[in-house]
Amino acid sequence: MNTETGTPVAATATAEDLHQLAELANLVTAARDAMSDDIVTRLAGAMSEGITLLDRLTRNEGLIYLLQELDRPENQHFLVSLANAFTEASKELATTPQAKGGLVCALRLVQDPGVLEGLRLVSLVGSRLSKSMREMHRHGG
Amino acid sequence: MRILVVGGGTGGTIVANNLARRLSGEIRAGKVKLTMLSASDKHMYQPGLLYVAFGQMMPDELYRDQASLLESSIDFHVDPVEQFELDKNQVKTKSGKVYMYDVMVIATGSRIVPEQIPGLAEGAETFYSEAGAVKMFKRLREFQGGKIAVVVGVPHKCPIAPVEVIFSMHDYFKARGIRDKVTIKYHYPIGRIHTIKEVATWAKPEFDRMGIEYETLFNVKEVDVKNKVVKSEEDTEYAYDLLIAIPPHRGMEVIEKNGLGEGGWIPTDRHKLTMNGHDNVYVVGDTTNLPVSKTGSAAHFEAEVISENISSIVKIGTPVRDYDGKVYCFIETGHDSATYAMFNYQNPPDLKPPSKPMHWFKMSYNKMYWTSVRGLL
Numbered sequence: 001m002n003t004e005t006g007t008p009v010a011a012t013a014t015a016e017d018l019h020q021l022a023e024l025a026n027l028v029t030a031a032r033d034a035m036s037d038d039i040v041t042r043l044a045g046a047m048s049e050g051i052t053l054l055d056r057l058t059r060n061e062g063l064i065y066l067l068q069e070l071d072r073p074e075n076q077h078f079l080v081s082l083a084n085a086f087t088e089a090s091k092e093l094a095t096t097p098q099a100k101g102g103l104v105c106a107l108r109l110v111q112d113p114g115v116l117e118g119l120r121l122v123s124l125v126g127s128r129l130s131k132s133m134r135e136m137h138r139h140g141g
Numbered sequence: 142m143r144i145l146v147v148g149g150g151t152g153g154t155i156v157a158n159n160l161a162r163r164l165s166g167e168i169r170a171g172k173v174k175l176t177m178l179s180a181s182d183k184h185m186y187q188p189g190l191l192y193v194a195f196g197q198m199m200p201d202e203l204y205r206d207q208a209s210l211l212e213s214s215i216d217f218h219v220d221p222v223e224q225f226e227l228d229k230n231q232v233k234t235k236s237g238k239v240y241m242y243d244v245m246v247i248a249t250g251s252r253i254v255p256e257q258i259p260g261l262a263e264g265a266e267t268f269y270s271e272a273g274a275v276k277m278f279k280r281l282r283e284f285q286g287g288k289i290a291v292v293v294g295v296p297h298k299c300p301i302a303p304v305e306v307i308f309s310m311h312d313y314f315k316a317r318g319i320r321d322k323v324t325i326k327y328h329y330p331i332g333r334i335h336t337i338k339e340v341a342t343w344a345k346p347e348f349d350r351m352g353i354e355y356e357t358l359f360n361v362k363e364v365d366v367k368n369k370v371v372k373s374e375e376d377t378e379y380a381y382d383l384l385i386a387i388p389p390h391r392g393m394e395v396i397e398k399n400g401l402g403e404g405g406w407i408p409t410d411r412h413k414l415t416m417n418g419h420d421n422v423y424v425v426g427d428t429t430n431l432p433v434s435k436t437g438s439a440a441h442f443e444a445e446v447i448s449e450n451i452s453s454i455v456k457i458g459t460p461v462r463d464y465d466g467k468v469y470c471f472i473e474t475g476h477d478s479a480t481y482a483m484f485n486y487q488n489p490p491d492l493k494p495p496s497k498p499m500h501w502f503k504m505s506y507n508k509m510y511w512t513s514v515r516g517l518l
Contacts, residue, residue: 032497032498035501037197037477037500037501037504040501040504040505041504041505041508042508043505044504044505044506044508044509045505045508047505047508047509048508048509048512049511051512051517051518052511052512052515052517053221053518055515089487
């Protein structure tokens, strides 16, 4: 093989270049010797399943839509708030004495304005969710 | 348009998945319905049987649930076809149901028929079924020395298998340290050691190097199981301690019973891959009578052509591709080296020297097959 000016490539290679090539060849040989049928089979198996999974994920329209929604900052904030709310609620639940049950207990609970706000939120979410599900089924989804 | 795929082997599965991808919009819109009928809910990676026969793979590694390999838009039924009524564009299944089609793909495959040769089923070990491959491994494992005869029935699936089993046996007994106690004799039905001339030319010096004895023009006539002698149509015979056979194959019984093709092989247009005289019926894989190897790779390349053509017929009203006879066969040349043969109708194979990376490529393909059959590779 010649360079553009006609000088053979081998002639331009320095001893250092050849040494580096030899090192590379040694590395390839070492890697080859270290490999086994089992390693190759496991790698190929993981790759095969990985490709299949990637294919399913990238062609899943619902997932793509979810990812697009997740790109919106308000949705990211919502998810963070949701996670924080669950963390704090679970901590509070752990330190609160167990409810005794009964009507009096329920009345005491709804006297808390925060609980009433929560119930309102749940009912609003429920109303929108049922509307959205009705639409989905109407369109054959 | 109703597209019906009959058979869930390599060819049928690739065709169905490819069509489901190419026609996803049409299927969603209800313009195309894609149905597959298969005899089994399991899919087997058949080339893996050779590895099972040498203890390199376990049988459970060869199977996946067929439904898990199919696109969700494919209407899949385990209900084998019993009657093909091509004049009515319909088939009848074992359950009694009738499936109508506008386009049908027949991918029913082939079967082994060792019973065609007296004594072969009882006297020989084979690796063309799970039970056979496990039994063959156990026989090889307990073998301590003596004469092994390898015989080849025709026609048979995977043309490279007779050569591969020789290489594998040589390495297997070498690894056990008893190669010098084992005589391996290879018998082949035509006048050279392999039907593909280039493979024969390449394999002969390899056999000589490994000390493999060989006899050509040996068509198995019968096996004398009691006296352990295999006899040929050419009036020669060989006394063995262990007999290993590549059994003869036929197409599926349902093809023969319905008169679709002699021996179960359907007369097929070599480029269009349609059944002769039926432009809306395609044939893929072992089921064809084409002069190409009966291998998964041939089925794969044919399946790509068929699915592209059916899809283009749906979209623009005409097929766009022709099959060129392409086949790609891995050749395991022992337990740690391999090469390959690639050829088509026009070009014979040009075999490269065996290497370890090529063996790893084959080992990798054993796993990548599942990606391939899903229509991804």
